[in-house]
Amino acid sequence: MSALAPNLLAFGRVLRRAGLPVGPAETLGAAEALSHVPLSDRAAFRAALRATMIHRRDHFEVFDAAFDLFWRNPDAPVAPFNPDEPPPESLPPAARRVSDAMPGASPPPPPAGEQERREDAALAVSDRERLNRLDFEAMSAEELAEAKREIRRLALPLAERPTRRFRPDPSGPRADLRATIRASMRLGGEITTLSRRRRVTQPPPLVLLCDVSGSMAHYAQILLHFLHAVANDRSRVHSFVFGTRLTNITRALRNRDPEVAFQAVSHILPDWSGGTRIGEALARFNHLWARRVLGQGAVVLLITDGLDRGGAEGLAEAAERLSHSCRRLIWLNPLLRYAGFQPRAAGIRALLPHVHEHRQVHNLNSLRALVATLSAPARNQGKSA
Amino acid sequence: MALPRDVADTQALLEAGGYVADRALATTVHLALTMGRPILLEGEPGTGKTEIAKVLAAQLPRRLVRLQCHDGMDLSSAAYEWNHARQLMAIRLAESAGVSERASLERGLYDRHFLEARPLLQALEGSPALLLIDELDRADEPFEAFLLEILADFQITVPELGTIRAETPPVVIITSNRTREVHDAIRRRCLYHWVDYPDAARERAILARRAPDVPAGLSAQVVAFAQGLRGDEFFKPPGVAETIDWARALTALDRRELEPATADATLGVLLKYQDDIARLRGAELARRVEEAREAAS
Numbered sequence: 001m002s003a004l005a006p007n008l009l010a011f012g013r014v015l016r017r018a019g020l021p022v023g024p025a026e027t028l029g030a031a032e033a034l035s036h037v038p039l040s041d042r043a044a045f046r047a048a049l050r051a052t053m054i055h056r057r058d059h060f061e062v063f064d065a066a067f068d069l070f071w072r073n074p075d076a077p078v079a080p081f082n083p084d085e086p087p088p089e090s091l092p093p094a095a096r097r098v099s100d101a102m103p104g105a106s107p108p109p110p111p112a113g114e115q116e117r118r119e120d121a122a123l124a125v126s127d128r129e130r131l132n133r134l135d136f137e138a139m140s141a142e143e144l145a146e147a148k149r150e151i152r153r154l155a156l157p158l159a160e161r162p163t164r165r166f167r168p169d170p171s172g173p174r175a176d177l178r179a180t181i182r183a184s185m186r187l188g189g190e191i192t193t194l195s196r197r198r199r200v201t202q203p204p205p206l207v208l209l210c211d212v213s214g215s216m217a218h219y220a221q222i223l224l225h226f227l228h229a230v231a232n233d234r235s236r237v238h239s240f241v242f243g244t245r246l247t248n249i250t251r252a253l254r255n256r257d258p259e260v261a262f263q264a265v266s267h268i269l270p271d272w273s274g275g276t277r278i279g280e281a282l283a284r285f286n287h288l289w290a291r292r293v294l295g296q297g298a299v300v301l302l303i304t305d306g307l308d309r310g311g312a313e314g315l316a317e318a319a320e321r322l323s324h325s326c327r328r329l330i331w332l333n334p335l336l337r338y339a340g341f342q343p344r345a346a347g348i349r350a351l352l353p354h355v356h357e358h359r360q361v362h363n364l365n366s367l368r369a370l371v372a373t374l375s376a377p378a379r380n381q382g383k384s385a
Numbered sequence: 386m387a388l389p390r391d392v393a394d395t396q397a398l399l400e401a402g403g404y405v406a407d408r409a410l411a412t413t414v415h416l417a418l419t420m421g422r423p424i425l426l427e428g429e430p431g432t433g434k435t436e437i438a439k440v441l442a443a444q445l446p447r448r449l450v451r452l453q454c455h456d457g458m459d460l461s462s463a464a465y466e467w468n469h470a471r472q473l474m475a476i477r478l479a480e481s482a483g484v485s486e487r488a489s490l491e492r493g494l495y496d497r498h499f500l501e502a503r504p505l506l507q508a509l510e511g512s513p514a515l516l517l518i519d520e521l522d523r524a525d526e527p528f529e530a531f532l533l534e535i536l537a538d539f540q541i542t543v544p545e546l547g548t549i550r551a552e553t554p555p556v557v558i559i560t561s562n563r564t565r566e567v568h569d570a571i572r573r574r575c576l577y578h579w580v581d582y583p584d585a586a587r588e589r590a591i592l593a594r595r596a597p598d599v600p601a602g603l604s605a606q607v608v609a610f611a612q613g614l615r616g617d618e619f620f621k622p623p624g625v626a627e628t629i630d631w632a633r634a635l636t637a638l639d640r641r642e643l644e645p646a647t648a649d650a651t652l653g654v655l656l657k658y659q660d661d662i663a664r665l666r667g668a669e670l671a672r673r674v675e676e677a678r679e680a681a682s
Contacts, residue, residue, distance in 0.1 A: 025573065029422075033576075036419045037392055037412060044392045047409035048416055055572035057427060057579045164457025165527065177469035181476075182545070185491050189476045235526075287618055295522070295564040296456060321620070321660065 004039075005031065011070050015053065018062050026053040045071075148258075151225045151367065160201035161297055172198030204297045204327065205236040209285065211304035212269070213243040213276035219334050219361075223303055224265070226367060228258050238293040241269065242281035248289070278308045278347055279315030282322055290325045297327040303361065305335045308347030315347055319354035329355045332370065336360035388418045388445075402440035404433070405583070405590045413578040414441065423536050423557035425572060428580030431624020433591075434560040437580075438517040447515040447556060452504040454524035463528065464505040464541055472499050495545040506541055509551040516555040522565040529568050536574045583625060585612050591625060592632055599632040605681035606643040607632045611655070613673055613680075619661045631655045643678060645671045 012027040029052035037044040046067055054063050166172075168179060179195035208227050212220045231237045231253040238250045252264035294300070300322065308315060323329045331351065336359070343349050352358065359370055389395040395418070396411035406414070414437070417424045426434040442449035452463060460466070472494055479490055500506075508516035521529070535541060539554040559575060561567050583591060588608045592599060599607075607628060615622040623631070631654045640647050649670055656662050665673070 021569075029420075032420055033416045036416055041392065041408075043408035044412040047412035050409070051413040051416060051576040051578055055425075055569065055575075055577050060579065163525065165459055178467055181467070181469060181472050181494070184476070185487065185494070188487050189479060189490050189494075191476075283618075287620065292563045292566065296525075317660065 004034065008034070011049075011066070012053070014066055014070055015063065018066055020054070020059050020062060022053050029053070148222070148225050151222070151229050161204050162199050163202050165200040166197040167200050169196055169198035172196035174198070203234060203236075204299050205238070205293065205295070206230065206234070207293050207298050207300045207326070208237065208239045209282075209300060209302045209304075210239070210241045211243070211276055211278070212241045215276065215305055215307045216303075216334070223361075224262060225258060228253050228261055232256055238289075240285065240289070241265075242276070242278075242285075244277050244280075246281045246284045246288075276304070276308055278304060278306065278351070279313055279318050282318035283314055286318055286321050286325065290322065294325045299328045299330065300326045301330050301332060302355070303332045304351075305333060306331075306348035306351050307335075307345055308350075312346040312350045316350040316354065319351050323354045323356065328357070330357045330359060330370075331355040332359050332361035334361055389415060391415065398444050399437070399440055402444040403594045404436060404440040405587055405594060406437075407583070407587065410437070410578060410580070413576050417558075417576050418556065420576075421554055423559055423575045425567065425575035425577050426558065426560045426580050427563055427567075427577070429582070429622075429624060430562050431626035432580045432582060433625055434580050435517065435519055438515060438519075438558040438560075441556070441558070442515040442517075445515065445556070448512050449517060450504050450508040450514045450555070451517045451519060453519050454521050454528070456523060456525065458524045458528055460531065462503060464503050464531075465543060466501045466503065467545075468499050468501050475499070497546065500543065500546065505535060506549065508555045508557075509535075509539060509541060509549055513553040514555040516557045518557065518559045520562055521559050521567055521571070522561040522563060526568065529571055533570060533574070536571070582612075582615055582622075585609065588612070588625060588628060592629060595629050596632050596636070599636045600641050602681065603635060603641055603643060604632055606677045607635065609680040610643060610648075610673060610677035613676060614655075614665075619656070619664070620658050621656070621661065623655045627655050627657075643674055645674050648674055 008027060008031055012022050012024075012030075015022040030049050033048040033052045034045070037048045039045055046064075049067065050060070050063055054060065166174070166176070168176060174197050176195040176197040179197070180191060180193075183193070183195055184191045208230065210220075210223055210227060216223075227239050227249075231239055231250070238248070239253050240246055240248050240250075247269055249265050249268065252268055253261050255261040255264060302322075319329075333348075335348075343352050361367060361370060389398050392408070392412050392415045395415040396406055396408070399406045399411065399414070413424060416422070426437065428434055438451075439449065441447075475494055476490075479493065502510060505516070508514040518532070521532075536557065539551040540548050542548045559567075559571070582588075585608050588611070589604060592604045592608060593601075596604070611623050611628045611631075631651065634651050634654045635643070635647060638647060638651070649666065652662050652665065652670075656665065
């Protein structure tokens with residue numbers, strides 16, 4: 001055959017290097033698919049590769065960029081690929097990562113902006129270390145480490161919800177006819193005891209929305225530990241952080257080792273310790289994610305001090321929409337630790353009417369109190385809770 | 386009837402059934418048919434995911450077996466269920482007939498005719514079927530795990546009876562609205578296609594197909610209006626289904642042109658959230674109607 005197969009293998013490698021989960025199964029599937037479509041039909045050719053090698057909408061941009069770059073000679077998907085051929089002069093921004101992943105490409109020096117951002121992040125980390133001690137009740141480094149260990153031990157026993165599945169249980173409230181008849185077979189069809197079953201309960205999905213803007217920087221590290229502990233404690237947890245932008249860190253947090261996980265988070269986090277636009281972040285969440293992660297009675301933990309850099313525009317609307325979309329919206333506020341806390345800031349006043357619960361979160365005790373709340377019996381069907 | 390020969394053939398087949406598909410979708414459907422792989426269709430609500438399955442079933446033709454997923458769906462509502470009442474009756478009968486040998490009783494009791502087939506089993510048995518697993522995101526993870534066996538080998542294992550295999554593998558179409566992420570294991574077994582909102586030309590073609598009574602001028606204006614809404618960040622921009630409904634509603638009111646007063650009165654057909662409707666009312670609506678009329682002329 002022509003050079004198609006080696007080209008396809010190379011294309012699979014490019015996608016993989018660009019960060020897409022493309023393995024041998026995908027490449028094989030693509031090879032099979034290509035025997036069913038005319039190679040001269042570029043639209044069908046692209047669609048065939050995409051249907052077999054890509055499994056989610058979020059990867060389309062990178063795939064399309066890679067496709068345009070790799071198969072840029074439209075007449076010759078079967079011609080040998082020439083890695084030395086220079087890439088086109090102007091690349092769309094999405095294509096940069098792909099062009100770096102192309103065979104023969106030497107890694108270009110990172111753009112100046114990126115370098116700066118890295119340094120910023122390093123500075124912010126050391127700042128946080130210092131401020132952590134002040135704010136988490138003037139802890140020493142040792143005590144802080146102890147606190148992190150404590151957090152890792154916290155288990156979140158969210159009040160469970162009944163599912164529509166059953167498990168065998170001798171003292172269960174319902175008869176299980178299938179098991180009863182199977183058991184009777186052993187006795188030649190004589191039914192002596194009824195097998196019983198009980199409804200399975202399951203914790204609701206949990207969505208964590210954590211503010212990592214400048215005013216929250218004191219708590220960010222300890223809260224990241226909290227997010228990490230929660231995310232690894234149970235299934236169905238989605239974690240987001242926001243400053244001026246909203247970032248989904250669910251997959252990054254999934255690594256069991258906190259240091260590795262935070263490394264991964266810092267790579268995808270665009271604005272560490274910048275300003276906050278809470279309203280915008282929540283609106284963004286409502287628009288892009290609410291329908292995807294708030295199903296099946298999800299509980300939302302919103303961790304922010306409510307201090308909005310913009311004048312809290314759109315915050316009330318976004319918060320109201322959010323509170324309607326989830327079963328329970330719990331606001332964790334580090335500012336609440338001050339005895340004379342008054343909801344004066346515009347952001348706080350806008351947020352307050354729409355949350356189901358407003359709690360403090362500035363030390364381990366308040367985290368433990370939170371854990372107790374989340375495991376409380378579900379008296380929380382409405383806002384009255 | 387034989388499967389369509391190539392991509393163009395598949396596109397024509399869908400077109401003949403009243404579904405205006407773009408090249409990418411036709412390619413994916415064609416590949417699914419020839420490679421025998423399931424299709425996973427994701428996309429916003431109202432972009433015609435379910436419709437693809439219906440049209441394809443009618444055109445192939447295949448028996449359409451639809452499984453509407455819901456929270457907590459279990460085996461007994463999705464795949465099969467033993468008819469326990471009849472089994473108990475059979476035990477009584479066997480007793481009165483004096484059968485007490487265990488093996489023969491068990492054979493008699495776990496016979497296929499005591500098994501009630503639900504959609505998944507129905508799709509494997511009998512004439513070749515097209516299995517539509519609709520809104521998989523509404524089912525829970527344990528159900529997805531169960532689906533893996535069916536999608537991989539087109540078979541169901543009933544512990545008491547054995548493995549039931551499809552003579553002709555069904556064509557499988559899975560849809561998801563993304564209210565929950567479908568697991569990677571399912572994705573990897575499927576051909577993936579994202580059903581996007583159509584562009585204006587294709588949406589007009591769809592409207593001409595699905596609502597032939599609507600005057601062409603009105604149809605073009607309605608499409609331009611809906612396309613304009615999709616560009617902005619509404620909480621739930623209208624899908625194609627809503628566009629069709631709206632065009633029909635305006636036609637039922639004897640309108641031949643889009644104008645602000647009627648648009649305002651019928652906005653609930655197009656938008657389903659009060660925030661979105663409130664945002665559009667008033668001068669904004671008049672402006673958008675004007676723009677749509679210009680774009681369509």
